[in-house]
Amino acid sequence: MAYLNVDEVSSATVALSAAFPETCELVTLPEATHEGRTCHALRIGSGPLDDRPSILIVGGQHAREWGSCEICIGAATDLLDAHRAGTGLVYGGQGFDAATIRRIVESAQVFVFPLVNPDGRHHSQTEFAMWRKNRNPAGAVDLNRNYDMLWDFRTALHPASGAAVSDNPASDTYHGTAPFSEPESRNVRWMLDTFPQIRWCIDIHSFGGLLYHVWGHDENQTSTPAMNFLDPAFDGRRGLAGDAYREYVRPEDLDEQARLVGVMHDALRAVRGVSYATGQSFELYPTTGTLSDYPYSRHLADPSLPRVHGILIEWGTEFQPPWAEMERIVLDVSSSLVAFADQALREVGPADATAPA
Amino acid sequence: MAGSDTPSSVPEATGDKYRVEIDFPDRAAAGRLVRDRGLDLIHQAPSGDGVRATFLLTRAEIEALRAEGLELAVGENASATGRQRQEEVGSGDRFEGGRVVPRSRNLAPPRER
Numbered sequence: 001m002a003y004l005n006v007d008e009v010s011s012a013t014v015a016l017s018a019a020f021p022e023t024c025e026l027v028t029l030p031e032a033t034h035e036g037r038t039c040h041a042l043r044i045g046s047g048p049l050d051d052r053p054s055i056l057i058v059g060g061q062h063a064r065e066w067g068s069c070e071i072c073i074g075a076a077t078d079l080l081d082a083h084r085a086g087t088g089l090v091y092g093g094q095g096f097d098a099a100t101i102r103r104i105v106e107s108a109q110v111f112v113f114p115l116v117n118p119d120g121r122h123h124s125q126t127e128f129a130m131w132r133k134n135r136n137p138a139g140a141v142d143l144n145r146n147y148d149m150l151w152d153f154r155t156a157l158h159p160a161s162g163a164a165v166s167d168n169p170a171s172d173t174y175h176g177t178a179p180f181s182e183p184e185s186r187n188v189r190w191m192l193d194t195f196p197q198i199r200w201c202i203d204i205h206s207f208g209g210l211l212y213h214v215w216g217h218d219e220n221q222t223s224t225p226a227m228n229f230l231d232p233a234f235d236g237r238r239g240l241a242g243d244a245y246r247e248y249v250r251p252e253d254l255d256e257q258a259r260l261v262g263v264m265h266d267a268l269r270a271v272r273g274v275s276y277a278t279g280q281s282f283e284l285y286p287t288t289g290t291l292s293d294y295p296y297s298r299h300l301a302d303p304s305l306p307r308v309h310g311i312l313i314e315w316g317t318e319f320q321p322p323w324a325e326m327e328r329i330v331l332d333v334s335s336s337l338v339a340f341a342d343q344a345l346r347e348v349g350p351a352d353a354t355a356p357a
Numbered sequence: 358m359a360g361s362d363t364p365s366s367v368p369e370a371t372g373d374k375y376r377v378e379i380d381f382p383d384r385a386a387a388g389r390l391v392r393d394r395g396l397d398l399i400h401q402a403p404s405g406d407g408v409r410a411t412f413l414l415t416r417a418e419i420e421a422l423r424a425e426g427l428e429l430a431v432g433e434n435a436s437a438t439g440r441q442r443q444e445e446v447g448s449g450d451r452f453e454g455g456r457v458v459p460r461s462r463n464l465a466p467p468r469e470r
Contacts, residue, residue, distance in 0.1 A: 002447040014455030064439070066446075073459060081461035088465035095465060125446045129439020130374045130413055132397075162388010164398045171395040172413075208400050241384055285401045286388070319399075319435070320442040331463070 002323055003066050004073065006037070006122045009115045012073050013040045020080045022046060023105055027113075030190055031183035034136050035119040039187055042076055043195075045109035046083075053348045054109040054197035055341055056308075058188060058204065058291060061143045063120025063131045064319045065206040067326045071315070072114035072204065075334040079105060091335035092271035096342070104341045111198065113191060116184050117143055129320065132172045134184055139169035141176040144205075145287070147189075147294035148179035150217055150229055150238070156288060157217065161239025163286035175289050185291075192295060192308065200260070200309045200344050201295040202337065208314035209274070211264050211336070212281035213257035214249060214296045216312075217288050220280050221246035222254055230301060239286040253296075256347055257309050260340055264311075267339030271332045281312050311340070373436035374413040377429050379422075382407045394418070 004012065017026035023046050029039040045052060057075070059068035082089050083105040088097040104110065115121060119135035133140035145165045150156040153165045153175070166173045180186050192198060214220070218238045221227065227234065228248045237245040249257075261278045269275045277283075281292050295308035313336070316329050374397065381387040384401070387410045391398050396418065400411040413435055414422075422429060451457065 002445050003442075005447050005450075007450045008447050008452055011450050011452035011455050011457075012459050015452045015458045018455055019458040066442075077459040078461045078463050082464055085464055087467075089461075089463050090465045091463055098465070124439075125443055128372075128436070129443060130436050160385055160388060160392070162385065162391045164391060166395045168395050172397040173395070208402075285384070285391075285398060318438075320439055322442070323445045334463070 001327065003125070003326070004069055005125060006115070006118045009060070009069050009073065009118070010040060013042060013114060016076060016080060017042060020084065023083055024080055025049070027111070027191075029113075029187040031187050033117070033119045033183055034134065037118045039113070039115065039118065039184075041111055041113040041191065043109055043111050044076060044079055044105060046106045049109070051197055052107060052109050053199050053345065054111060054195060055344060056111045056113065056191055056195070056198045056201045057337065058113045058116060058201065060115035060117055060121055061184070061203070061291065062205060063117055063124040063133065064129060066121065066125065066320055067206060067315065067329055068204040069114045069121070070326060071330050071333045071337075072112050074330045075337045076110075076112045076114075078334060079110065079338070089338060091331045094267050094270035094335045096338050100338070100342050103345060104338070108341060108345055109197060110341060111191060111195060113188065116188060133174065134182055136182060139174065139177075141182050142173045143182055143185050144203075144291055145173055145175035145289040146180060146182050146185040147289045147291055149290065149294040149297045150288040151175060151179040153288040155235050156229070157239035157286065158237055161286045163217070163239050163288060165288050179289070188291060192298065196306050198308055199306065199348070200311065200340075201291065202311045202313060202340065203291040204313045204315065204333070206314060206319050207316045208284065209276045209317065210284060210312070210314035211261040211268075211276045211278045212284065212292065212312040212314070213254075213261055214280060214293055214310050215247045216281040216290050216293045217286055218245060218247045219282055220249045220254060222249055222251040224248060228300065229297065241282075253307070253309065257311070259347070260309070260311060260343055263339050263343040264336035268332050268336040271335045272328065274332055284314070368437060369434060370436065372415060373434050374415055375419060376432035376435050377412045377414045377419060378409055378432065379412065379427060379429055380404060380407055380409050384408050
């Protein structure tokens with residue numbers, strides 16, 4: 001085996017949708033990339049699209065983090081194959097029984113968007129291996145700084161925040177000319193707009209061995225709703241640890257997110273003993289315009305939109321481990337994803353999801 | 358780059374990026390470097406009483422930081438390692454445009470079904 005090239009990610013996605021028509025549907029994203037590639041996602045879930053609680057799993061925003069696509073394709077294949085066979089899944093020391101797999105596939109919908117940035121992945125796999133951004137010829141963009149969540153970091157953040165974001169097109173963290181200036185990030189937004197059933201969004205990255213929830217731009221607080229990213233009175237004060245400004249999270253949302261990353265941690269560690277750190281993504285370094293924060297920000301900016309919890313995975317200890325190690329990481333993270341789906345259904349309760357068989 | 362910075366068996370190329378660790382007394386100090394230089398920060402974690410930041414830096418960036426007196430721990434040539442990994446990327450299309458289906462290797466054995 002070997003890492004998937006760009007054509008293979010697409011072919012694997014198409015193949016799964018064709019082979020499992022009863023539980024899988026191909027979703028074609030509306031916008032082609034700068035180099036003309038069409039992106040695909042999968043909807044995993046028995047029967048037609050409906051209002052079942054749904055999870056969006058996203059991979060391959062950053063070009064050099066190759067294994068994220070393998071995780072997406074691997075986890076999708078596992079769920080579909082196990083459901084059809086009526087069996088469970090085993091990842092090293094972690095097992096999931098057949099009833100759990102059936103409940104996920106039949107009581108939820110899992111949208112898997114394995115490769116947001118195929119142009120960048122192709123460049124990284126064939127030319128400059130450490131390439132991170134997309135391939136916009138007018139100035140390549142870090143897609144995971146291009147979402148409309150405090151995108152204007154110079155206004156939003158304290159000048160000394162040290163946020164890993166830039167308005168210099170030469171920077172690896174260049175945020176683009178405007179929020180959603182890029183077709184690839186607009187494709188992700190389209191998924192959230194088109195499928196309001198989505199309640200959780202998991203964005204897969206490398207590296208660090210981390211399982212994080214919101215927020216990424218400042219420390220969390222649960223007591224002062226008025227202290228939030230929407231209020232311009234706090235412009236220029238965000239992004240510093242230990243100061244007076246902290247970003248509000250509804251306490252029950254923070255509890256749910258913490259439970260979810262806790263379950264992911266335990267399921268991942270059970271595979272072969274690897275332990276990922278858990279917490280909020282600000283603990284890594286301050287960020288803005290990211291997919292781990294944007295989904296949860298949407299319902300706050302527009303109360304008519306559904307609440308979507310954002311989760312960030314940073315797998316491994318290097319961007320491109322030897323394939324033999326990457327195969328083991330795929331098992332680690334796949335275990336955490338299946339556990340997440342199981343726990344997510346428990347979070348919504350029997351009113352929204354059928355009880356385990 | 359000094360020989361100790363780069364394994365001799367790994368050929369270098371112009372623009373290669375090296376994995377570099379720098380210790381800072383706090384996050385703010387690391388943040389100032391990120392803000393002022395726009396460096397490729399890839400990881401940051403607590404270390405002792407401060408933080409250890411990991412960057413991917415070119416030779417020019419490394420030399421510029423050293424000239425300012427910063428202590429750097431220069432690790433592998435990540436670009437060169439990446440070129441080796443490119444040999445582990447599939448060629449052609451193992452799924453033949455969608456006609457060959459990926460199969461799970463993680464199904465529970467029959468006794469656990």
